[in-house]
Amino acid sequence: MCGFLGEFTFQHNSLTESASFEALLDLSQHRGPDASCTTRGSGFQLGFNRLAILDVSAQGNQPKESPSGRYQVVFNGELYNYKDLAKKYGFTNLSSGSDTEVLIHLLDKHGVDSTIQMLNGMFAIAIVDSEIDCLYLARDFAGIKPLFYGLSPQGIVMASQFDQIYKHDWFCKSLDLRPEIVKEYFGFGYMQAPNTIYQSIYQASPGELIQVDRTGVVKKNQLITFPKTQKETVSKPELSELLQEVVARQLVSDVPIATFLSGGIDSPLISAYAKKNISEIEAFTLEVANPQLNESAMAKAYADYLEIKQHIVSVKESDLLLEIDSHFKAFSEPFGDYSSIPTYVISKEAKQKHTVMLSGDGGDELFFGYPRMLDVLQKRWWFKLPFYLRKPLAQLTNKIGLTKTWAPYFKSLDAFIENKHLHMPPVVLDKVFPNTSFSSAMKNLYTFSSLNKDALLHQLRWNEFYAHLQRVLIKVDRASMAHSLEVRVPFLDKENIGWAWSQKGRLNSKQELKKELKDLLAKEVPETIINQKKMGFTVPLKTWLHTELQSDVRHVVFERPFYGEAVMDVSVLQTYVKDFYDNKHDNAWGVWHIYAWQKWWLEHGVTGEKLKVKREQ
Template structure:
């Protein structure tokens, strides 16, 4: 797990070494073990390494292929690198790192075929010195970040957003993109391929981008996970697939442990990890609020599985002491407040370990969110015209037959989007007058309300490429700020393929994540399972009214508001004021506004 910076010029020379080193240093926390750069023929590559496999200097980057044709910087892990080495008869490897296998494969298979064979989490920049082309690619789940900016001078690509927008090719002419800024305030993150700036982008999950010296860009989607259900019989039971995945992801030359919550996903990963690595340890979050604290359930899991457990408490004192460092960890605007406990537990885990396993992805792939069930149960409202269902809903709500706002949404897509948005539509429309969402976002929230099985798969696709991306941003930035690698077994290509080919019927809450519940019931007493889902949460409402209130008021009301040329700031400030006047209790929406301001203040963005 590492951080990198790359320049590929069009009409200008590469930036001076001191400027390049300053930008590269912004991601030093992602890779504190070694820093190296190379420069050649209008290309400059820099790399900060977090040594995981083959911790010797032989695993350092940037790296050249044996033929010297390909020059590469690569952030991530390839879990099938040993299999690939054996399959393709790779010999005379100079190191035991997965990067070494990648370099040999490029010489043997070329760029596109090599990328198709990879199973792991990765962001890669490849320079083909023979064709003079630059390639950018990212893993199919979007676990690892890859930002890039294109200007008349050239292309700059990096692990962090601020390494691109602070680059001299961009920092003097940044322009906010209204539809993407509106997306941030609604969802709390930047939806790939967009960012809040017009000339800065993200490589989409599973995408391969090729750029030539004239600045022409060719994009190809490598991922084959489509919106359409893929019917196919399963060759292996899910337990076998998952156990094999966990086994491969336990390979590490540095200490490795696992996160453990009171839910379903991480306990299952922990159980399988314990079977293969007896000394595995676990880290569990504990909060003082009894309504949010699930550490007691996690303690029961750990005791039964005989896993040594570390309890990490997130207290109001942690908010005061860690809030500024926490916002420094996010070089892009990010509004998921569970980033605070994620940052705190990552910091504590790093004191003993360099790699962690997590249970992220289980909810998205195996139908774990109650909102998916709610959408299925209320889809019938949208079978009738809006002019009919609106008065009908008013009547049934008044009579107590139903209690729902679903029929008041004019279209089904808006109803689904509202499940994810944290600021009300009225506030967003007032803050962003005449600003529509991007076509990217509209396509992601476009559903066919027909067969239940078809709709359910579309909802899973949406969760995977929308909400999950926010989760992955949170975990990557919070963990890597502490030089901690987090691996995600559920997002292994084999697990995703298994899930994608599996149809399920979801009628009640018992059907949510049924596949994983059945597997976990084989490892722990069944009464541990099916307890109330609490999530990775903290008492945000209380904190905003107490520990954070002074800073929120200062940051939102008494500080210049970033983006005030495209945002009706009064609409957002009024919403925060209404929160403190107890006119609403939407703490998450307030956090989006606060976090936007903290981002630009923390990272020195030019106003």
């Protein structure tokens, strides 16, 4: 797990000077504090900050050149099947024990396209091919690892962090906001690939391979995707067997490894399987004083039964509040999911003892864990009726107590589902961004083609995977890597995703939410432990905004210049915040999006001055 930066020039343009390049590279030093190296060639330069996980010797450092000399590579992430691939293709005389070593041998033997399709892991890769003089960018199929790139007349810049692009000399003097993407941020709280808030700066999409030549021609190929339409179920191994194999191969590490453990279903199952492979495995749990948010007792019940050494990280709300400003420094892009605060804090504590953690992220998306999915299925019948009939019928049924729903008031099923993911009302967003629609990429994510229950359920999983999950992965990556901590995600193993995708979903009641995972966990611990309500990984945001944070919110929203006023009606946002404090609405999450936008800009925004970062000697 690391951070990289690269340049690839167009035609006969020049690379930036080494000092400027290294200053930008330093912005991701927290992602890889163990070694920092650069290489410079004809029309390209690559830099790498390494967090040493496999083969911690200098032999595992990057950038790396393939044995033939054809490819120059920087690679952030982990390849969980690298040993199997090395054995399969007879790579016995390797100069290091790292997965990157296997990667460069695969490139020489099979080329870029075939190699990327073989990989099972989490990764962002940049490859310079000297033979055909082009650049390749590849991102893992679940979008676990970040990969940003910017296109300018001078060339392309690729990096692990958003700020390494927009602070680059080729971009920082001419940054133009994209209103539709800024609108998406205020609605959803993150930037959805392939877009960013700036013109000419993008994200590689999950499973995408991008090729760029010296003339600036960009070719995109979706190498790996999980389809929106359910395919026929094929014979698959037992989920228990498969998931245990997944966890076993993700425990390979040359540095200390542990798990995150909550009171839910996903992380206890991962921890139980980890225990089968490493008897002394340890787990980290966050304990907060607020009884409505604290689930450490549930997690402790899991740890005690599984005989896992548990580190309970006890924090007061005041401790979390003290970390908010430093937590904003970890996000070099605008990001509005406030559960990033406890994620940041527990990552900080976990790093004191370990360098690698396993998490339970992805279980909800793949195994139908969100109640909103069930709600959509139960209310889909409304959308079989014409809109002009729905509203008066709902008014009647709500009045006499037969129903209690706003679903029929949405003009389409798409709008109803989209609204479940928005954290600011559409009417407010439309006032802030008049005559501005969401991007085509976001619209596609919220387009549902069927009211058939089975087909719709699969499309809901597809939506959660490629939309909401991406926000979760951003949160975990940035919060953990701020502390040089690698977080692995077993549920998002390529084989596990494929298994889940091939299974016909079933969701008729709350009891069936994540039923497959509950059944597996019941084989590891007593069901009495499982049948408890998970509280979630969150903070008392509404209370904070009305108390300790109110002064700072008012300061950054009303007293500081508001970033982006040229593409939005700032007065509407300011009124929305004022109405919150006047108790005219209680949408704390929407207010947080506004606050986080300003905090991001004030912490990371380009000031027009040349970037200066002191490098460690």
